[in-house]
Amino acid sequence: MKKTFITLLLMTAFIAAEAQQVMRKEKDGTYIVNTTTIANDVEGYAGPTPVEVYIKKNKIVKVVPLKTMDGPKYVAKVKNGMLTKYEGMKIEKKAPLPKVDGVTGATFTSDAMREHINRAIAYYQKHK
Numbered sequence: 001m002k003k004t005f006i007t008l009l010l011m012t013a014f015i016a017a018e019a020q021q022v023m024r025k026e027k028d029g030t031y032i033v034n035t036t037t038i039a040n041d042v043e044g045y046a047g048p049t050p051v052e053v054y055i056k057k058n059k060i061v062k063v064v065p066l067k068t069m070d071g072p073k074y075v076a077k078v079k080n081g082m083l084t085k086y087e088g089m090k091i092e093k094k095a096p097l098p099k100v101d102g103v104t105g106a107t108f109t110s111d112a113m114r115e116h117i118n119r120a121i122a123y124y125q126k127h128k
Helices: 002-020 072-081 107-127
Strands: 023-025 031-034 051-056 059-065
Touching: 023 107, 031 107, 051 107, 059 072, 059 107, 072 107
Parallel strands: none
Antiparallel strands: 023 031, 031 051, 051 059
């Protein structure tokens, strides 16, 4: 019982430490921005909708949705119908990203993930 508690405590500490890491740089030069903590006030239909935004050479490589309480059906709609539109977008210092349309039937999730992406890009621009 004591061993299980210690293992659980260590796992919780590891997860918390991982969530605190907002941006990391991979060996190939790709920056990965995790919005779990920088946009924790932005919620979709059922709660926070964090994402990881992969950026290389000032272009978005991909956007990956992280664990959320929004239903898997809605997240899949947004992932396939909206997040892929960000791939290849160039990030310029003074120009905002073009607005990507949300997905019908998943409006709250779309709006929240769009804001998470905007915050990830702002964080990247400020801290790279």
